[in-house]
Amino acid sequence: TTFFNCLGISNGxxxxxxxxxxxxxxxxxxxxxxxxxxWIQEESKHLRARIRSFKGKPFDxxxxxxxxxxxxxxxxxxGQRFSYEDKQFLELLNMQFFLPQMYSIFPWAMEQLPGQHHTVFNKFEEIRDFVEMKIQEHRKTVDPSSPRDFIDCFLIRxxxxxxxxxTEFHYDNLFAxxxxxxxxxxxxxxxxIRYALSVLIKHKNIQEKMQEEIDSVIGRERCPNMEDRKSMPFSDAVIHEIQRCLDIVPFSVPHYALEDISFRGYTIPEVLF
Known part of the structure; x- marks a missing residue:
């Protein structure tokens, strides 16, 4: 039931x-x-270093x-980043690929249906422990006059x-x-980003034009910044077109009717998903 407290599924x-x-x-x-x-520039350095470690070999x-x-x-x-090898961090990432999507599509059926998703359910307690540990750490060190991150701000509220x-500002809602x-x-x-890479691999002419613009505006010696965007109309247009064409979240989040609705001869009852 924890997921029903979260932003993506709660209502009203x-x-x-x-x-x-x-x-x-x-x-x-x-x-x-x-x-x-x-933060983004610093994290991009870790990403580039990891990509270079493959030394030109194919990787996912x-x-x-x-x-x-x-x-x-x-x-x-x-208020912190994690090592790419941190076990608990990786468990959190693995869970997010599967569990929330299944809950949002068939929340009432997932625990009854057989399948590999039960392995993910079993790991949910580990994720709960991880998040609880972080929240407890924040409770012990939070300074109301100087919040460090989202958890601090929520605890203060x-x-x-x-x-x-x-109040809606309690532990269950914080966790969710x-x-x-x-x-x-x-x-x-x-x-x-992953789909964008796939598109650029398929359309090498677009990839080359983007690379030319990046080299011209940013060069290869510094990190890009937000100010560069206004000088890179082609790259900006490609990113927007990728987001327009690709269906990143095909099922979106659950919706239901707020009142009885008649549509093309069909009656959609209130609170029907």
Missing amino acids: NRWRQLRCFTLSTLRDFGMGRKGMEE PTILLSRTVSNIVCCLVF AHQEKDNPS TVINLFVAGTETTSST
């Missing part, structure tokens, strides 16, 4: 409060702004991209509303939102 007042708080908090820590630039970038993107999310949520019996941020922040972004 819970969704509005958590969404508003989460967006506001992440923006305060630099999401979508220049403040995240140093899926997990590597997930580790890279997820570490940027970790900076926002936990929870303390402010501790006497409100209907942290997991949700990994899923939404990691899977969609890393999948977009």
